[in-house]
Amino acid sequence: MSSMNTHQHPLPSGLGPTTPATDVLRDVDLTGQRVVVTGGYAGLGLETVRGLAAAGARVVVPARSPDKARVALQGLPNVEQAEMDLLDPASIARFADELVGRGDALDLLILNAGIMATPLRRDARGHESQFAANHLGHFELTLRLWPALLRAGAARVVVLTSLGHRFAPVDFDDPDFAQRPYDKWLAYGQSKSANALFAVGLDRRGAAHGVRGFAVHPGAILTDLTRDLTAEDYAAFGLSPDNAHGVAPAGMSVEEGGRYKNLSQGAATTLWCATSRQLDGLGGLYCENCDVARVVADGEVFDGGVRPWAIDPTQAERLWTLSERLTGVTLNT
Structure with missing residues (x-):
């Protein structure tokens, strides 16, 4: 197994935490490019879809709530939505099979959807819901869309992770909390570490075919990702539920950069990883603040930054093997 990616350090890109999405996309023309964005009808995902559509891309947004998505995406050019639930493998297969069956190339796959700090729930196969929705569902979707990614010749897959990965590495012995007591923050951290490791494993398999993977921590942004937080959670973050769904006061102190990002600044790193020529020939990297x-x-x-366990190639291979076993889906490269 190869050692850790030697490119895992700031370029530097010349951009930073306050760079808005419009600056990232200023000279980018995505006319003719086809894109899938999960969770693209709310929060960061919707902001990402807006930027891609404005740059000329044709965007498909798979949605668990089609009616909500239809309202959110109304009026955006070249955007369509379809039904898909990341906790429902059959719906993932239906969505992917239909898209692959069109015969088009898929230039960008942005795995943006996610849940955070939820009570213990399980999917139909018994997997813990944060690991299932944030990682396993996206793993299965990517593998099922692989033929369309290969057709592009130069595709990128952007996986949204989080600084929450620091809470926990992947527990390969008990990823579903079958033996250990459930802790919603350990479960979230594990799922975000899995997201970062997935980008490493995907890039290893895709690089020779022009498919590159990137993991993105978008920054601290207040969106409806906080829907399951309790009053105690808000207090721990120095928040109140009143400002949970808006942009926090600029002077509020947080670990990262001393303040929260707005949606445009939050979407900027996703869009940078999806489109920047600075990343040509690179992959398997964890990025934040529009830089590696x-x-x-x-x-x-x-x-x-990123903890070593979230970019470790040996752990990435262990996760890949586990994910294939848990989903029953394998990649034929």
């Missing part, structure tokens, strides 16, 4: 992130050693105080 630095590695933060296990003993070092975490103030942004």
